Amino acid sequence: MKTILNLIALLLCVVTYGQTTVKGKITDESGLPLPGANIIVVGTTSGTVSDFDGNYTITTEQEPPFSIRVSYTGFQVQTLEVTSNNQTINVTLAEGNELDEVVISASRTPERIFESPVTVERFGLKEIKNTASVDFYDGLENLKGVDINTNSLTFKSINTRGFASFANTRFMQLVDGMDNSAPALNFPLGNLLGMTETDVQSVELLPGAASALYGANAFNGILFMRSKSPFDHQGISGYIKRGITSQEAAGDNDYTDLGLRMAYKFNEKFAVKVNFGYLKGTDWAANNEEDRFNRGLTRADLNYDGINIYGDEVSTNIKDVAEILVDRGLIPSGADALIPSVDVSRTGYQESALTNYNAESIKADWGLYFRPWENDFEIQYVGKIGSGNTIYQGANRYNIRNFFLQQHKLEIRNDDFFVRGYITEDKAGDSYDMVFTGININRAWKDDQTWFGEYVGEYLQQTLGGATSDAAHLAARQTADTGRLIPGTPEFQRTFDRITNDPDLTTGSRFQDNSQIYHADANYNFGDLVDFAEIQVGGSFRTYRLNSFGTIYTDNDGPITYSEVGFYTQLQRSLELSESVELKLTGSVRYDKSELFDGFFSPRLAAGFTINDNHNIRASFQTGFRNPTTQDLYIGLDVGRAILIGGASDNPGRDIRPYELSPSGAAIVGQGNIIFDGNGAYNNSFFASSVTNGFAQSGNPADLEIANSNFVQPEQVSSFELGYRGKLKDVIIDASAYYNSYQDFLANETVIAPFYGDVQLTQTVPGSSTPLAVAAIANGDFQAYQTYTNSDAEVNSYGAAVQVSTKILNGFDLSANYTWARLDFDVAANPDFRTNFNTPEHKVKISFGKTELFKNFGFNTAWRWSDNFFWEASFGDGEVPAYSVLDAQINYRIPSLKTTLKVGATNLLQDEYFTAFGTGFIGSMYYASLTINNL
Template identity: 65%
Template sequence: MRTITLVLMLLLGVVTTAQTTISGKVVDDNNQPIPGANIALQGASVGTVTDFDGLFTLTLEETPPFTIIVSSVGFEAATVNITSSSSDLTITLKEGTELDEVVISASRTPERVFESPVSVERFGIKKIKTTPAADFYDGLESLKGVDINTNSLTFKSVNTRGFATFANNRFVQLVDGMDNAAPALNFVLGNLLGMTELDVNSIELLPGASSALYGANAFNGILFMTSKNPFDHQGISAYVKGGITSQDAAGDNEYYDYGIRIAHAFSDKFAGKVNFSYLRGTDWFATNEISVSEGATGTRLDPNYDGLNVYGDEVSTNIRGVGVSLVNLGILPSGAENLLPNEEVSRTGYLESDLNNYDAESIKFDAALHYRPFANDLEIIYLGKVGKGTTIYQGANRYSIRNFFLQQHKLEIKNNNFFVRGYITDEDAGDSYDSRFTGININRLWKDDRTWFGEYAGAFVQATLAGQLPEQAHLLARQTADTGRLIPGTQEFANAFQQVINDPDLATGSKFQDATQLRHADVNYNFSHITSDFVDIQVGGSFREYKLNSSGTIFTDFDGPIRYSEYGAYTQLQKKLADDRLKITGSIRYDKSELFDGNFSPRLSLGYTAGANRNHNIRLSLQTGFRNPTTQDLYIGLNVGRAILVGSAPDNLDRDIRSFDLSGGGQTITGQSSINLAGRQAYENSYSLSSALAFGASQDPNDLVIANPGIVQPEKVTAAEVGYRGKVDRLVIDLSVYYNSYKDFIAEEAVLVPLYGEVGDNSLSLAALANGDAEVYQAYTNSNVDIKSYGATIGLDTKILGNFDLGVNYTFSKQDFDKSQDPDFRTSFNTPEHKVKASFGHTNLFKNFGFNTSWRWSDAYFWEASFGNGNVPSFNVLDGQINYTIPKLKATLKAGATNVLGDEYFTAFGTGFIGSQYYIGISINNL
């Protein structure tokens, strides 16, 4: 027994002596603590992070000597040899540059920005904390080459390298590996289902095509947001922020934002975290009333006035045609129709502000459980995220997104060499509605179109017979037809409004109804730990399934959900040569959708590090990208007022069947009062809209051009890029030049479908056009026109006047497209040719005090989108912030303002003008 006891004591002593505890502090060159610095055992995944005061404690099952690596974003990593247990280590990190930061996205493996084979931008913790923007997501606008189009206060659309609307399906956003695009919309609603500022660990952005590693739709670029691991970042942190938004149209309105993060490691095997944030404010009012109707004078006195942010006035008809019908019915005497002008008259609309209270709200919650069954790098993760928000989305119409709900659930198994993950995305449109159809159907609920136009025509005739001039007769006719009209602010209007926005039938309502789902799985294995002596090898693959479920209100899924799937597989080889100065990366991916043929996406890049101090890197890449047609490109079947949107999946062409009333002339010709047409007609029996408008003016059949657009196919791009990164003394330089060539460019084409006759017959189809028996369709197709784009970026960062940070970058973007080759084709490039951005600040101007300012200028550009086309004037914006750290409270006070100059601007035609935002906030224990 005594022997056994002795043996046990000896074993315990061995175990005890095998555990080494070290502790200390990590500081910068100014002896200021560095919170959130990583301390890790060299060659292993064991480690910890410093707290708010830069303090750390690390216990290892290792006996000295051994080496630890200490690193933090914005600093050069330090290697420290440990020879014994210690409790008073002080480790000083030298400030580095952006080139020293580590990214994962460019090659799916850790590497310095300096050595990345393609362009990459990183928005790290330091930039997040010092951004003058009111929200970290808005701060992305400071990155070079990045465009952020402001849809509303809570919905910003990120894009790079042109060709984007708010429905930006050429750009992918991944949050902890999950695509957080709304499945039915096929694009990201900003940061609605993103993450809170407290939980952001890193943000990386790859501009340009990335399909070789990330598959379909990683076409213009891809944004990666990764959260903090609860094993490494523990404790309770919180922030509170408040202020006002100021706009000429909306006045001054309160704005507040707060959040909390709780994370705890219960053992070396089990950890968890929860995050919650809430934001509320008032959106930017959209009050542009310019008329967008053909031939309009641009004022509300125009009989056919159709205001940009006015809804209900899209409904119009030829008033003489109404007179003909009234004469045929005996309501007006014979010949009275000749007193009516041969012109279009529109119904009176409602201002957008009458139909939207402009509330802006964002609620985010997520919870994660992390399990390390062997207390090593193997980790099993469950993550659940929910987001609920109220915002405005501008697509074909302006949509009031109210209580929109999006949730994601992920299960992932990973270690340093592989991951396997699966997740589901589920959306619910909540109480969302279409502003345009709200105005249209409130009008119709009060008085149907036939009655309103009939009263208008009758009053016009009477006024004319009484000797009134046409202008006076139009005013009197509108007043007569509008007698008793529902007035905003009255209970009668409120009742009608509620009835319409809760009705999903666009013939009578405007509710946006959807419960679409996306299921996705992907896997990656990095064999570098096995094959590094020869070449680094990675392989991976993915599978995705869509389940469209709008009950026939958006898609043609009136008879049940529509499902389709796609999959892909890829491999990448990477090798360093010539004393590790030359880095060669090659990858290829194969993707297949069940609706289309398969597609290969190769990429080849070369990077060479030059200079005696290896301070210069030159890179060259040639890669391809592709994007599959979106769910809407394929299966939409939606009347948006100005046109009927019809997707061109082969099985969708005959799913979209609509009934149209024929005019009196049509009934005489066809013997029918109505006719049913399938969406197929837009692709097989249509005229180009521009030629139909020309025919309407000239009545010359030779002006008509048969459209018959082709069925939509995947879009492809070939992208070439040359870049340079380097450091000359204190100046960091990062520049790139790219050239993109597109094939089968996907876009929408407006066509006119005659309700009877065959295009080109010069008889029935012409009669249909003459009688107004035709319908505008918006077809999803590919262009045969050559489309190219090219551009360049350059960024310069340095320290001046001691330790002040100065950064300047310039972006040039240009498309090469001859619109005369296809007048009805719209590329939606929507990008200024020139952009300049600059920042100036100091993280520690004096003890615990810092500041930062940012300025950006945008050249004027032309905005093209289905809602409207128009010029976006040049603008410049100045933002600024000051911050003060209170070490004893582990807190930071921050006050800032955006658009300090107060010059209101907009980034897209049809949106509200962007005013100023002023805020003050405090964050506590935010490592």
């Protein structure tokens, strides 16, 4: 106990030295204070930041004379000399430009964005405060080259350079160095476990491949979010936003978003901080009743399957049902001749009947920071938790309800190195599949066999009574639906509650999951020890523990674990070629090894020419790789239309399910029920398109095409990029172009595995020349699978982006950017292969505003236009029309209260749109916010 008390005293004591104190105020050229400016004692790590009024006080052990350096994003750095103790130094900073901003992500070391070897976007404190979007995360959509696909109000997926989906496993998101992807999903749920707005120090976005430094998932890009240190940013700050969301389908609904940050520096050795965020609103309702398969069907059609109607996925050919009824003596012999050979689907439920569209997010994080020697050496522990409700669209539509995610990190670092380890754990909470909820509510009320039997019986009776076929079908559905559970009734609610709490997808729809990721990484920069170049080395280790209790993965017999390891090094050197020209060379290479695959190297080479300190031309070649995700490897999920089956070599055999054969199939096999596993998808299957589009039309077995998907391997990309950053008088230009070539592209194939017979068609029905596999297809004795595999198809993409920024009309900020993206892929030659490029070819974004229109009053507007494009995903395919959106905000600062008032609106023109097939239309948001003491 005495030892513990001494340790506590050591951590909390304030030690006094002979010190020099400097104070003053930081303002811009118009006299406005600059809160959050950095003041550093040159040659040391001692520093502070200015408060809300621009005031600062810095105390150091240095004795005069010495210098301090003052910097603020968007302003030119100033260095000033301190000549005496208690000196007052007021500083006026001249406005700079975006080229002066410092980034870390491009090379894992601080450097001017102007000199970055690759394209990098930055979203700093100034941009966060002035964004026209409802929050900083949404504001990233206005960066060039960036796509944000809106899954729901609280779940948005960021992507760059194509191949986007809501399950965006090609894009990494790091918060203070931690990958905040959910282990069960392998991608981040937007900002659920991200940051509260008042704690954001900066956001950097690195588009394109960056595996040479950041590993497996740094394939299409990385988002870096850095928080404020409690040593530099102390006090209590917070915000509250209140408003409404407005959508034609859901009406006007309340919206609340609030955040609180508390940070305290006990002394130069110990500091703490706590953040809390809460958001509540109503999600964008999805009520699209068009047919999912673009057949032009409506709810009046027999085999209708609505996009946002669930339960109607279950369909069958009623003539097959009639034949079974004849065999069982339930209808007269020969009556089946009166039944047409058409598919009929069950009646489904609208999505609004299966969810309350409650959008909610609760998150908190805390940190303990210890600097034992009062310098840059720091030990930190950070904890994060997040929980919420949202809508996620993958193979089906899912209500993510009470989903829980937590992270815990221990890190040791200084300016030259870091060593960190963290754990990420998720719990599915009360999440459920809305498609299976609709299917199983129907089945709980009346099983499929009974429903279709009643349908056929009534159709037959109506036909014998002289009714037309259309009238007979209408009467048959009404009869089969008699007594159907109606939303809003106690009977429906009881059934709904039971099914959404049942994890067996044959009777329920609930997800269970408690998976973890264990991660460690380290980096050391030898820049202070080696003169001729800056050399870095580092590495990482990760272990996955998948534990879905058999509801997502094939882990019925216990958790699945596997590990990955990687090592890298980077060398960077600047060469002065002449008085006005400097060449900066960067080379890096990384070696990675998963226990499931062979190891391989990922190199990167980059060169940057700086001319007259106003123009920089850069060129790079880099490679990236993407290990198959946890779902690519070990998923075993029945989504109704098919079973998703992962491509790890040991996975298909783990997916074991019972099946009932057709009467004809039972006669052939000699038994009515079989046990079938997923191996058929990979070693005995046909492409689904050859069955449905070829064989179904011709009846010719020669039209069946063997699939037999390969097991998955890592995907690789080779990326070439050219770029330019520069200043022409008062105009800032940033442009880049890239070309990507992919190898072993990871994607899905839809295949059909017959329950009996070989796909080589060598086995025949006894006493017949008909191939067994053909008979299985004809009898409906097969299982459809969506496999995870690599394609040998040639996949390339290329694009360009350019941004122009300037000031006009005496200080108004004007910025415009254009992005072009194109897929180079032969669709006709690869009809069964889906790239899911899902990216508009053209995008335009323009912002216009002024931080000081008049004293303490500013505004900003942002307009963006997106071209139409075709969306491909496992849930469905369809056109996404072109759309344009206008966001705007006005703000007023009250310096005496350290408060900013903001009033804003998103989608001000009220033109509802959607960014992906199957989601709800995005309406408008109107809000007012109050932010206090945000340094």
